[in-house]
Amino acid sequence: xxxxxxxxxxxxxxxxxxxxxxxxxxxxxxxxxxxxxxxxxxxxxxxxxxxxxxxxxxxxxxxxxxxxxxxxxxxxxxxxxxxxxxxxxxxxxxxxxxxxxxxxxxxxxxxxxxxxxxxxxxxxxxxxxxxxxxxxxxxxxxxxxxxxxxxxxxxxxxxxxxxxxxxxxxxxxxxxxxxxxxxxxxxxxxxxxxxxxxxxxxxxxxxxxxxxxxxxxxxxxxxxxxxxxxxxxxxxxxxxxxxxxxxxxxxxxxxxxxxxxxxxxxxxxxxxxxxxxxxxxxxxxxxxxxxxxxxxxxxxxxxxxxxxxxxxxxxxxxxxxxxxxxxxxxxxxxxxxxxxxxxxxxxxxxxxxxxxxxxxxxxxxxxxxxxxxxxxxxxxxxxxxxxxxxxxxxxxxxxxxxxxxxxxxxxxxxxxxxxxxxxxxxxxxxxxxxxxxxxxxxxxxxxxxxxxxxxxxxxxxxxxxxxxxxxxxxxxxxxxxxxxxxxxxxxxxxxxxxxxxxxxxxxxxxxxxxxxxxxxxxxxxxxxxxxxxxxxxxxx
Amino acid sequence: xxxxxxxxxxxxxxxxxxxxxxxxxxxxxxxxxxxxxxxxxxxxxxxxxxxxxxxxxxxxxxxxxxxxxxxxxxxxxxxxxxxxxx
Numbered sequence: 001x002x003x004x005x006x007x008x009x010x011x012x013x014x015x016x017x018x019x020x021x022x023x024x025x026x027x028x029x030x031x032x033x034x035x036x037x038x039x040x041x042x043x044x045x046x047x048x049x050x051x052x053x054x055x056x057x058x059x060x061x062x063x064x065x066x067x068x069x070x071x072x073x074x075x076x077x078x079x080x081x082x083x084x085x086x087x088x089x090x091x092x093x094x095x096x097x098x099x100x101x102x103x104x105x106x107x108x109x110x111x112x113x114x115x116x117x118x119x120x121x122x123x124x125x126x127x128x129x130x131x132x133x134x135x136x137x138x139x140x141x142x143x144x145x146x147x148x149x150x151x152x153x154x155x156x157x158x159x160x161x162x163x164x165x166x167x168x169x170x171x172x173x174x175x176x177x178x179x180x181x182x183x184x185x186x187x188x189x190x191x192x193x194x195x196x197x198x199x200x201x202x203x204x205x206x207x208x209x210x211x212x213x214x215x216x217x218x219x220x221x222x223x224x225x226x227x228x229x230x231x232x233x234x235x236x237x238x239x240x241x242x243x244x245x246x247x248x249x250x251x252x253x254x255x256x257x258x259x260x261x262x263x264x265x266x267x268x269x270x271x272x273x274x275x276x277x278x279x280x281x282x283x284x285x286x287x288x289x290x291x292x293x294x295x296x297x298x299x300x301x302x303x304x305x306x307x308x309x310x311x312x313x314x315x316x317x318x319x320x321x322x323x324x325x326x327x328x329x330x331x332x333x334x335x336x337x338x339x340x341x342x343x344x345x346x347x348x349x350x351x352x353x354x355x356x357x358x359x360x361x362x363x364x365x366x367x368x369x370x371x372x373x374x375x376x377x378x379x380x381x382x383x384x385x386x387x388x389x390x391x392x393x394x395x396x397x398x399x400x401x402x403x404x405x406x407x408x409x410x411x412x413x414x415x416x417x418x419x420x421x422x423x424x425x426x427x428x429x430x431x432x433x434x435x436x437x438x439x440x441x442x443x444x445x446x447x448x449x450x451x452x453x454x455x456x457x458x459x460x461x462x463x464x465x466x467x468x469x470x471x472x473x474x475x476x477x478x479x480x481x482x483x484x485x486x487x488x489x490x491x492x493x494x495x496x497x498x499x500x501x502x503x504x505x506x507x508x509x510x511x512x513x514x515x516x517x518x519x520x521x522x523x524x525x526x527x528x529x530x531x532x533x534x535x536x537x538x539x540x
Numbered sequence: 541x542x543x544x545x546x547x548x549x550x551x552x553x554x555x556x557x558x559x560x561x562x563x564x565x566x567x568x569x570x571x572x573x574x575x576x577x578x579x580x581x582x583x584x585x586x587x588x589x590x591x592x593x594x595x596x597x598x599x600x601x602x603x604x605x606x607x608x609x610x611x612x613x614x615x616x617x618x619x620x621x622x623x624x625x626x
Contacts, residue, residue: 088604089581092611096574099615216596223596243590244600250584257582281623288615295608302601 003161003315003328011160011328014337015344018203019177022196022345026184029191039378041115044189044385045360047276049110053285055194056277060286062197062349063273064091064264065293066145067152070204070300070346075319077304081233081241083249085301086257091294094261099287101265102274104429104523106283109275111522116357117271117425118365124428126514127436128369133443134421135365138268139391141418142358144410145267146395149347149354150174151320151408154399156340158315159324171400177344182392185352186385190276193352200349203342204296210335211306211327212299218330219309225302228309243305248482252471255486263415263488266425268357269350279527351392359387409467413454416470416488420446423492423499429523432516438502446495453477453487570621577611 005012030038038044051059069087076084105120114120117138122131154174162173184192216222226243233241240246245253264270277283300323307322312329315321324343327336363384368375375383398406424439434442456476459468471484506513580586587603594602 082600085601085604089607092581092604092607093578095611095615096577099574100571221596223593226596226598226601243598245584245588250588253584254582284619288612288619291608291611291615294611295605298601298605298608 003159005161008160008162008328008333010333011337011340012162014334015156015160015341018199018338018341019344022199022348023180023184025195025199026181026188026192026348029184029195030188032191032195037378038189039381041360041363041377041380041384042113044381045115045356046272047190047194049276050278051194051276051282052278053282053289056273056282056286057289058197058201059190059194059276059349059353060270060273060290061293062193062200062346063269063353064094064290065297066149066350067343067347068145068148068350069297070343071152071155071320071323072148073297073301074304074307074323075314077229077301078307078314078322079241079304079319080238081229081243082245083240083253084304085298086253086260087301088294088298089253090257090260090264091297092291093257094264095287095291097261098265099284101426101429102270102287103280103283105271106274106277106280107525108429108518108522109271110527111525112518115275116361116364117266117268117421118361121421121424121428122365122369123517124432125424125434125436125439126517127440130424130436130440130443131365131369133440134424135361137417137421137443138361139358141414142268142354143391143395144398144408144414145269146351146354146358146392147398148408148411149351150178150395150399152347153177153344155318155320156324156343158318159321159328160340174400175396177348178392178396181348181351182389185355185388185392189385190272190353190356193349193356194276196345196352197349200342200345203338204346207327207339207342208296208299210331211303211339215303215306215330219306225305225309229305232308249471249484252484252486255489256470259419259486259488259492260415262422262426262492263419266418266421268361269354272353272357272360281526351395355388355391355395356384358391359384362387362391409464412470413451413467416450416454416491417447419488419492420450420495423496427496433503434499435503435506435511436514437511438499438506441502442495442497442499445498446491449494450487450491453490457487568622570618573614573618577607577614580610581607 033048033050042049073084073087078084105117108114108120108123112119112123114123116135118131118135121134122128125131157173216225219225219228230243233243240249274283277286303323303326307326310326310330312322312325315325324336324340327339331339363380367383367387368380372379398410420443423434423442427434428439453472453476454470455466457468457470457472458465470487472487472490473484474481581604587600589600590598592599597605
C-alpha cells in the first residue's frame with residue numbers, strides 16, 4: 001500500500017511551513033552573533049569559536065543525535081528487539097569516556113589555531129602522511145553519514161506520499177530540501193545549524209513528550225507494549241531477536257556500544273562542534289547536560305515497540321518508516337506533520353555540520369597542505385564553502401543514483417574505519433609515545449583487518465553475501481563459539497597492537513621520529529589564560 | 541598555588557598548575573568517579589532480565605534509562621568538584 005499525497009495534505013502543509021521557516025532562519029544566521037568577516041575558516045567553519053553553553057548544547061545535540069538515529073534506532077527495535085537498544089548505553093558511556101579528551105582537544109586547537117583532527121595530528125606527530133590518512137579517513141567516513149540524513153528525510157516524505165512515482169519526480173522533494181540546505185550552509189557556515197538546532201530540539205522534545213504520554217494510553221500501557229513486542233519476536237524463526245539479549249549477542253552489544261562511543265568522538269563533525277565552544281568550561285558543562293538527549297533517544301527507540309503493538313506496517317517495505325508511519329496512523333494529521341518536520345529539520349542540522357567538517361578537512365589537510373601552501377584565510381574559507389557544496393552533492397548522488405541501502409552499508413563501514421584514527425587522534429591527545437611510522441602501520445593493519453572482517457559478514461535479510469552487518473561471529477575467526485563481536489572493536493585492537501610493536505621495533509633500530517609541535521601545557525590552556533597564536537577579536 | 545589569578549602573568553600560572561597541581565592534587569581524585577558510569581552500562585548481566593518491571597518497563601529498559609540519570613549526576617559532580625583546576 002503506497003500512500004497518496006492527497007490524503008496527507010494537512011501534514012504536508014505543516015511540514016512545508018516549518019521547513020521553510022527554518023530555512024529562512026538558516027540564511028538569517030549569517031548575521032547572527034557575528035564577530036568578524038565570514039571570509040575566515042574560524043568564522044565560517046567554527047562560528048568564531050565563541051559559542052556558549054546553551055548554543056553548544058543545542059549544536060552538539062543536533063550533531064550527535066541525528067535524524068537518522070531517531071529513525072533507524074526504533075526501526076532496529078521494531079525488527080530485532082533488544083540489540084537495537086545499544087544506542088542508549090553507547091550515548092551514556094560516551095560522556096565520561098571522552099569528556100576529558102575533548103577538553104584537551106579544544107585547548108590544543110585553540111592554542112595553535114587548529115580546525116580539524118588531522119590538523120592536530122599534523123602538529124603533534126609532524127607527519128604530513130599521517131595527517132593525510134586521518135583526513136581521508138574522516139572524509140570517507142562522513143560522506144555516507146550525510147547520505148543517511150537524507151534517508152531520514154526520505155522516511156518522512158515516503159509516509160506523506162511524496163516519494164513514490166518513478167523517475168525524476170521521485171527525488172524532487174529531496175533535491176529541493178538539499179538545495180536549500182546547501183545554499184544556507186554556504187552563506188552562513190556553522191552558525192546556520194547552530195541557530196536551526198534550537199527549533200529542531202523544541203520540535204523533537206514536544207513530539208517525544210506527547211508521544212510518550214499519549215501512546216501508552218492509546219495502546220493499553222507500556223506493559224502491554226512490551227508484551228506485544230515479546231510475543232512478536234517469540235513467533236518469528238530468527239534466533240537473534242527478542243526483548244532481551246541472548247547468550248550470543250551480549251558481547252556484541254557491549255563492544256558495539258563501546259566502539260560506537262569511541263567512533264563518535266573521532267568523527268570530524270564532533271570535533272567541529274566541540275571546537276566551536278568558547279572555553280573549556282562550556283564543554284565540561286555540556287558533557288553533564290548532553291545526556292538529556294540520551295533519555296529522549298531511549299524513549300524514541302521504544303516507539304519501535306509501540307509500532308509493533310499498534311500493528312504498524314512499514315511504508316514501501318522500508319523499516320525506517322515505522323516511526324513516521326506510527327505517527328501517521330495514531331495521531332491527528334497536523335501533529336503527525338509536526339513530527340515529520342522534526343525529523344526533516346533534525347536531518348538538516350547534522351548534514352550541515354558534517355559537510356562543514358568534511359570541507360574543512362579537505363581544505364586544511366589536502367588543499368592547503370598539498371596544492372596551495374600559502375593560501376590566505378579568505379582563500380581557505382572560499383575553498384571550504386565550495387567543497388561543502390560538493391560533499392553534499394556527492395551524498396545526494398549516493399542516495400538518488402546508487403541506493404539508500406548502499407549508504408547504510410557504507411555507514412557501517414564508516415564507523416569501523418573512523419575508529420582506526422583512535423591511536424593517532426585519541427591516544428595522541430595523551431601521549432606522543434607512538435612513533436609516527438608505527439601509527440601509519442597500525443592504521444593500515446587495522447583498516448585491512450576491519451574491511452576483511454566486514455567482507456566476511458553476510459546479511460540473510462537482504463541476500464547480501466558480504467558487508468551485511470558489523471557483528472562478526474567468532475566462528476569466522478576460527479574460534480569455536482557462536483558469540484558475536486563488533487568488528488570495529490577487533491580492528492582497532494589490531495591497529496593498537498601493530499602500532500605498539502612497530503614503535504618498539506623502530507625505537508630499537510633508532511629510526512628517526514618526527515618532533516612534537518605541542519607542549520604539555522597546551523592541553524590545559526583556556527581562553528582566559530593566554531593569547532592564541534593568531535589574533536582573536538573575541539578576546540577583547 | 542590554588543589560585544591561578546594571583547600571578548601577574550597568566551601564562552606562567554598555567555605552568556605552575558601543571559607541575560604543582562597535576563594528578564597529585566586532591567581534586568583530581570574525583571576523576572576516578574568517571575569509570576562508574578562507563579562500566580555499569582556495559583555490564584549486561586546486571587540488567588538482562590525482564591523483571592522486576594517498573595511501570596510496565598522490563599528491567600533491561602528501565603535500568604538502562606536510569607543510567608542516563610547516573611551519568612548526569614557523576615559528570616556534574618566531577619565538573620563541580622574539579623572546577624578550580626586545570
